[in-house]
Amino acid sequence: MKKIINDPDTVVADALLGIEEAYPQLRVDHENKVVYRGDERRPGKVGLVSGGGSGHEPLHGGFVGLGMLDAACAGEVFTSPVPDQMIAATKLVDDGAGVLQIVKNYTGDVMNFEMAAEMAAAETGVEVVSVVTDDDVAVQDSTFTAGRRGVGVTVLLEKIVGAAAEEGRDLAAVAELARKVNGNGRSMGLALTSCTVPAAGKPTFEIGEDEMELGVGIHGEPGRERVPMASAKEMAQLLVEPVLADLPFGSGDGVIAFVNGLGGTPLLELYVLYHEVRSILDQHGIGVARSLVGNYITSLDMAGASVTLLKADDELVGLWDAPVSTPGLRWGA
Amino acid sequence: MKKIINDPDTVVADALLGIEEAYPQLRVDHENKVVYRGDERRPGKVGLVSGGGSGHEPLHGGFVGLGMLDAACAGEVFTSPVPDQMIAATKLVDDGAGVLQIVKNYTGDVMNFEMAAEMAAAETGVEVVSVVTDDDVAVQDSTFTAGRRGVGVTVLLEKIVGAAAEEGRDLAAVAELARKVNGNGRSMGLALTSCTVPAAGKPTFEIGEDEMELGVGIHGEPGRERVPMASAKEMAQLLVEPVLADLPFGSGDGVIAFVNGLGGTPLLELYVLYHEVRSILDQHGIGVARSLVGNYITSLDMAGASVTLLKADDELVGLWDAPVSTPGLRWGA
Structure with missing residues (x-):
């Protein structure tokens, strides 16, 4: 294996240090491995959270910013983030209008985001809605997936739904739009x-x-x-x-x-x-x-x-x- | 060799078809393999032309547009473009204020751009100035180079000098800036x-x-x-x-x-x-x-x-x- 890394165990943590330094407009919660927007908060805006295993960059951390995601949770390489990360992200982006989770359809991701949504709601009262992408026509079930896998449409969805959140649509409308994009x-x-x-x-x-x-x-x-x-x-x-x-x-x-x-x-x-x-x-x-x-x-x-x-x-x-x-x-x- | 290509002999021509389709704001002269700006011409703006062997994408074709290059000549993979391509590019971007060539220091590129500058000047009267990048500290001479090779600074130079041309600096000032960037x-x-x-x-x-x-x-x-x-x-x-x-x-x-x-x-x-x-x-x-x-x-x-x-x-x-x-x-x- 020939890679530009220090240690397989720290590759995600090390990369997050670089991401924070490379993009002054972003912030990183290193403890929770969450990349989030550093620009001014917009009360009443629906927060968009995504995330997943690392190794798919720029997805998802590279899509945090104006008109796209508010926060992204970075799991270890090809490994779902844990609910604590998602709860931290939810709290970071909650501006009073609820939070939409954009989740690629892998069993670990779906389960952990679901758990996080429930726990964040119970803890803070924030309304969390989840939309799952499953656009890969290749196979029905797969190694890490029941049903179809979420792949490329996730990028397009994060862009399009991010724009809708930015223009002030409410949580139900943003979630409906997300389902429309995935369906199309x-x-x-x-x-x-x-x-x-x-x-x-x-x-x-x-x-x-x-x-x-x-x-x-x-x-x-x-x-x-x-x-x-x-x-x-x-x-x-x-x-x-x-x-x-x-x-x-x-x-x-x-x-x-x-x-x-x-x-x-x-x-x-x-x-x-x-x-x-x-x-x-x-x-x-x-x-x-x-x-x-x-x-x-x-x-x-x-x-x-x-x-x-x-x-x-x-x-x-x-x-x-x-x-x-x-x-x-x-x-x- | 595993590559997404049709034929090694047509890979650059085929890619230029894709580039033209992917970026409606760009134009491609397929005969001369020149990528150039499709937006409105600015009389009195210094034209910036670069180019070199293909295989370094997004350099140079991906840096054509507002605030950067006006045209890029695509050679075959790792092979200098020929003077005819550079002359065609020079004519395409000449808006009456002269043309700056940005040339990476490889023997073939330097020679061909020099020849093109003389021929374009003789044919159309356009004033052409060349600036050569040679920022690679690794070795003095190399396989295709007398002196140092031109590498990463070329990207930064095209951005910075492109901005100066956009704000209306004249050819001498733009060339001086280019030499400053390369020197720094x-x-x-x-x-x-x-x-x-x-x-x-x-x-x-x-x-x-x-x-x-x-x-x-x-x-x-x-x-x-x-x-x-x-x-x-x-x-x-x-x-x-x-x-x-x-x-x-x-x-x-x-x-x-x-x-x-x-x-x-x-x-x-x-x-x-x-x-x-x-x-x-x-x-x-x-x-x-x-x-x-x-x-x-x-x-x-x-x-x-x-x-x-x-x-x-x-x-x-x-x-x-x-x-x-x-x-x-x-x-x-």
């Missing part, structure tokens, strides 16, 4: 290599020089099948067609198209893939209202990519365009 | 793995599981020496101390601190490294005015990182803070 989004990914978890010290799975894992999870969980290495054009088909068939998306739909790198794949290759994705969408008569290409929900050093398509009406596109100022996504502010 | 900046990098050039199909160099290449170039050129794998804290020392000694930087100086990933290293590790860099700067009494952490000048899929320090006075910090709107860097706009 679908994803699938593939891996060319494994990732290596620091504490494990070796690759999570073995994979040959001539094959790839189609439908891989963001922790290296198995996908649908091992398939032979293919061209970017073929990879785009393998990813886009199952996504389109699932919702289903149809001719005349407009989407936000998101091509995401898993951490070890250079941007050059993501642009090649994005062009192939666009070509397939064109063939289906699907318009691309907005797009996002880059490393946003990663799997440590895994080489590979995922495609997320979000059916986007004027409301979602308008909220997507609203100002955002976070380390990972920034425009208009 | 120093960098060094290290690699944990090689990169793999698509056309070569195999890693550029071999490296053992227990060693790293200290002072590596952004094309995988040899650095100072092979050293044993080390902790993030030790890596920070190996990178920061030679940089500090070279200018030299001293107690009381303020810097823009830039920790850059080489493409295959996850953001999580860059934050760990950044914290260690900050600790060393603290020990030296050097203040960090601004910082940048992420993958900005990459070497395809190479795992590793570089540190760039730029001695920054109020002028440079003010220009750094000015609005920028490019795919790779964006704030205030």
